[in-house]
Amino acid sequence: MAKLELRGVGKAYGATVALRQGDLEIEAGEVHALIGANGSGKSTLCKIVAGSVRPDRGEVLIDGRAVTVRGPEATGALGIGIFYQELSLARHRTVAENISLPRLPRKGGIFVDRAAMAAIADRHIALFAGVAGAGFGADVPVERLRPDQAQLVEIMKTLASEAAILIFDEPTSALDRAQAERFFEILRERKRAGVGIIFISHRMDEIFAIADRVTVIRDGETVGTARIEDTDPTAVINLMVGRHEAASADAPPDTGGEDGRASQSAAQAVLAVRGFSGPGFRDIGFAVAPGEILGFGGLHGQGQSAVLRAIFGALPGASGEIRLNGDALQPTGPRATIARGCAYISGDRSRDGVIHERPILENVTPIHFLRNRLGLAHPARLRDKAAPALEALKTKFAGFGHPVSSLSGGNQQKVVIARWLIDRPAVILLDDPTKGIDLSAKADLFALIRDLADEGIGIVLYSSEDAELLANADRILVFNGGRVTRVLSGAERTRHNLYRAAYEAA
């Protein structure tokens, strides 16, 4: 009987299906790897087991008995421990406090048993003795630690649950070689002790080093499980790619003129970047030719967004050379780059785009105001400027005076995009622009982007959806660990090549 079993688990957020069909079986004493592309539903699956997301349907069984995980509080009693990819640490608390936080040892009813807490901390810190690095200790607040050290604390916290089922959602992303090796030794030990382990990683070599079985999840569906000795990385990637691969059908039809475009010299480029480094990326170089859509691909958070935000001037601490139409651009801040003709469209509308509760007209015109230094403006004339921009995107709205929050997510995003179209920019940076918008809005958006490219505007598109990228970008830079590891152009732009480059060890 399986230690943990998921049967037909599904979860949707409104119209967005995060997990369609999750079926998974974990045996006691097994490391079970879970692999899948961006947004395929791995983390949702884990959070359902951990109780922080409630499934819409399906069953979770532990030792053959159906259970309802009522919330993270209940996982302790059920014997489930989870490592959160985004970490669950209290930054100002010490390492020792964080390790024991879910189950602070008790003394005299209400007090923290500090001695017991220190003992737990020492025991778990000892597991990583010699590899944790300088400045690591039980009394150090987590905010003082390096990212890899914080990740070790989250690992220790998960191990300290002493649970019979452990889930690790990308536990090694910040660890160095020695730390990861040590972690794998500990996992093997736990495995021998009969613990069932779910292990999520994007590193193929790690999965083949530690896992007993691997399950592939694609588009919210678990599509296959194999014993590790019966499979190989190519087979796993093929399973991840699935039927999509049916040739490069999803590549843009026209590839004729594009090799010529790509080889144009940097002098003719709309946007040329050289030796660009900053927080989360190193030594990035590329050139966007007029009329070209340059794609950024790879796994989530490999530096793609950071590069775009840094060019736009919204992420301080970057250095390198940026040329816009041949002239040097200093990204000192969004105001400066907007004045030079940069446009930045973020998928995180509510944070970076929409001015909530304000009318649609005010949401379309702020860039027009800024670029023309308008102090006063005639509302009717503004409407005349805003209307064509909105129409170009087939935006559905009742009136300029309605608040932008009355629109659907897709139409809100169109409003945000429209504000850049009144005065044509030189370059448009798209940072995962289609997050949470429906298919028809996506189609409208990409049709418009292609038109803008044909007008000669340079376009950089980062998308976490590989299909979007393959269908719309003329060239794709694959990011891995903050660097561009591969450039795919022409017929090379296939899902297979994209995954292979993204999942290789950096």
Place this chain on the structure above:
Amino acid sequence: MKGAPTAAAAGPAGLRQFLVRFPFLPALCILIVLLALNGIFEPRSLSFRSLTGIVSTYLALMMLAVAQTYVVYAGDIDLSVGAIVSLVNVAIVALLQQMGGGGLTVLAVLGIGLAVGLACGIVNGLVVAWLRLQAIVATFATSILFTGLALWIMPVAGTPAPAAVWRTYGGRILEIPFVFWAVAALALVLAILARTRLTTQLLAVGDDAVRAYQSGLPVTRIRIRGYALCGVFAALAAFCVTGDTASGDPLVGAKMTLSSVAAVVLGGCALSGGVGTVTGSVLAAVIIGLINSLVYFVGTPSEWQNLVQGLAIIVALMAGVLVTRWARS
């Protein structure tokens, strides 16, 4: 635990770590400076008598700053603490007036006062953590509710408290003023509370509520407990007010609410939660008291006193915040 002596030896980096470990240090320095200034402008102000006076006047604010601290730990805020002080003040004075001022009766009535404070705190906790209303607005609303109750109990100020109350508060035990015993007791209680699971859990919730939830902490219950604790300390503050003013006043606490918030910030707490010490809040409450007395001793004309007080508090806040920011950078 490592000891204190490394601060000077290790240079700025060591000093920073020291400040992060003991976030109330800036408040302590400001306090010492203020004591010195008070002494310079009015030597008699450092006499035992006048220090006792300052403590008896500002013990209530010290208690209230402590009350506010536990809520701020969790990233919440309580704008009803002053109203709770008023409500408990009039409740106990009214009860004592009806039941007489005997020793046991007083103790029983104080017990009821604590229960009232606790109840108010739990109401706040339920409204904020369970109903998930914005803490700042919800506790503003409950403050009106509590003030309404206080006005219903005692429509006008001026009912006197029995002699047993203010004689004890202003008196001495074993030749040491009662208020100093109270401060010692407060220190002991705070030391005990600092070792409880609740304190660590409140700070973890204030650090990041989502992460605390994901770690399996009962976030809602923890926040309600924080408000309950706050209510209890607000009731203690009301006892001090009653002892100091010797009367009931349905609006006595109103002006103390924002002072308690100022004290918490000055004491090194982050209003976003997760950082701070009760020690800092207590010291900062005394600082606010000393600023008021200093403004008086310097001989500020009465029409300028508020303005100078305000400026002095801004300067103190700025000094504290700048040092803390430097330490954390």
